Amino acid sequence: MLDLTPKEITERTALRINPAKTCQPVGAMYAALGVHRCMPHSHGSQGCCSYHRTFLTRHFKDPAIASSSSFTEGASVFGGGSNLKTAVRNIFDIYKPDIIAVHTTCLSETIGDDVGAFIQDMDIEEGKYVVHCHTPSYVGSHITGYGNMIAGFIKYLSRSTGRKHDRLNIIPGFVNPGDMREIKRILDLMGIPFIMLPDTSGVLDAPMLGRYTMYPPGGTRIDDIIAMGDSPLTLALGELACEDPANELKRKCGVDYKLLPLPMGIGATDQFIMALSNFSGHEVPYALEEERGQLIDILLDSHPYFHGKSVAIYGDPDTVLGITGLVLEMGMIPKYVITGTPGEAFTEKAQELFSKFGVTGCTAKAFSDLFELHQWIKNDRVDLLIGGSYGKQIAKAEDIPLVRAGFPILDRYVHSYMPLVGYRGAMRLVEMILNALMDRQDRDCADEDLELVM
């Protein structure tokens, strides 16, 4: 009964059904939570803030703190300047953050609030900061908002003093705290000092210690964001989410950047590690070689179970491309690859991957939705789905196993603590894919075919 999707595909130009994206502000809120002692602030109606906090809480199973300008009829007519002023005063008074990161909403953008000017007019105590970015909900997606907020921090805070230090800047794509931890672990293994913005590890995967702190110990330090302007290089990990902030830093402070795909799968992780090695001049340590070797060993051991299987992948652009890369390395066929986020660059990059691995008959589409994906699957099915929780309706209707990876995952636990990036993240994803396919084989086979040793 959940299935109202007709097989026959008709043209849709106006109606969005079952989206594979959400709006910019939630991405901005997530990025702001990755700065230490930062209060994300939503300049709009209080519903936005409430929804975004709820959405993040559902995925991370952790409190997501943020404040709102609580727009009223008056604010929507006369502008939200006084709301923001009052809000900033109240936030510093009661919640005592070191920094407030304001993002806009469709409402404050449409009525034309000049948030930058509002902030300039404020008296802000020494040592405290207020930054902002524009996140109109009707442009891009939460991924755009994530990049915009990072660029906002850089724009307000990063400074070039002319005295370079040796720390490498890392801008991770829209990934889980578990991924950010893994990226940091790899940097440590490579012996490279770094600044990572944002860093939600230690914030949205905070441990239970029997007390609640509004500002958990994690998050990028403000001093470090300032110091990003003196870094020798930025690595932006996520070709579609991270270019704008990296570019902002280059424009403002002259820090060069290298744009890399999210380090998911063998090739993309190799690329990341080689970039680190090139930067530092250090050899790749055995520990990482060992992990890579283990990953390949696992793939060889288990390849009969996934080779040639077809898969549909949906979610955020960089993550979907990363997973697509990995499944291609595994010899799977990424038959449908979609994101809700607009932008043809996604489709082009997916096509590049298809041709690199010589697969044909695969479709990639940006600005798509899960209704459309479901229709494709109805016409020509796949063996596996990979993406967030919203795919579970398709999985159920079509009886296709689903591997949960990406954002949002609302119906499972632990995912946000664990990585998908790096060799170890790839091992994890391979394990999930194998378990899904092999559990299905066990479930579906005849009694006499049930194998103990696989």
Add this chain to the structure above:
Amino acid sequence: MKAQSLLLEERQGFIHQKGSCGSVSIQCDTESLSGAVSQRACVYCGARVVLNPITDAFHIVHGPIGCASYTWDIRGSLSSGAEWYRNSFSTDLSEQDVIFGGEKKLWEALSEVTRVHSPRVIFVYATCIVGVIGDDVRAVCKRAEEKFGIPVIPVMSPGFAGHKSVGYRMACNALMELLSRAPKAPKRGGSVNILGDFNLAGEMWIIKNYLEEMGVKVVARITGDATCEELMHAGEAALNVVQCAGSMTYLAKRMEEAMGIPWIKVSFFGIEDTSQSLIHIAQALGDREAEKKARELIARETRALEPVLCRSRELLGGKKAAIYVGGGFKAISLIKQFREIGMETVVVGTQTGRKEDYDIINSLVREGTVVLDDANPAELEYFIREKQADVLVGGVKERPLAYKLGVAFLDHNHERRHPLAGFVGVRNFVKELQLSVNSPVWQYVR
């Protein structure tokens, strides 16, 4: 930390400690402060949660994608039939639409829906920017209704127009608009509509079964597991029973005015409220036979619950509860329910409670209990600690807060999968409480 240093001066009026002053004078039902980390939602949210459970409706959100994506299939409102309401439809407005207006896109979207599907009714939600960019949603809906021959009802729910309660009202207006299209039909004696139950985890079914056992016919369920067809008959009921008073009192009043249907408030949370409500319904209908059957039902169910309650008092008695829920009526029932198993409520707050709710709450709780309106996490944290609550009852945003504080949690929000209404709800209530309060994991925390 002292309460004074933690709490905004402007917020003091919204927090009340029983016994700290003579009479109750809590401030409520006002806008949240700018800058507050409020747990509250907006007008759109209020409207959406009320209308969403109508199972064969198409809910089209006219606005940028966020409002549609955050409300996609997140309520545990169950359906016995259609599942259309569990999909997300929107116009996904882009920058072009914001500049040139979104009416054309809305029209297209309505055409596309009706071309492929056969909706019985379409609700079109006007979100924050729709009015600002000058879209005449009403006009588009009217034109669509004429062209497609089905009710196309605008729901005027820009987020900034107030808080969630305003949204409830907007949803009720939309329902009245739908009902106004129903042909006149004679009243059905001894029958009721159930207002303000959303069939979370099948609660509407539980209530309906009780009423049917009493011989009371349920005409329309508003809105849990409702269909468009069923709603159209709502005018034929002899009585409206209002469960979620916060969202539906307004509709009851409007239906009384327009259709002459009297209404009563009920609550099906806890033994005391469930029992009283069933008898109250029979009495309001003047149905002696139904009252007799209600008393039999209550006696039977209460007897069956005795061992459950007895055991719960052993396991949970003396523990302290904190409550932070949406509406006042739920908080009131919860206080009574905790009392039934020997638990004391030490903190109680609501997002949208009214003065009269807070009066009742204050009459129910003991000296020293903290009562708060529109609380933020910092306040909740402070008072949960100060009053040493063992369990917090709340919704999705409160859950991780409770856990981080080392406090057990009971979900009383719209995502729960355990029915808490009726006598069976009491069973689930204590079961869920026990599961959380007595989880072995707590011993590793403290």
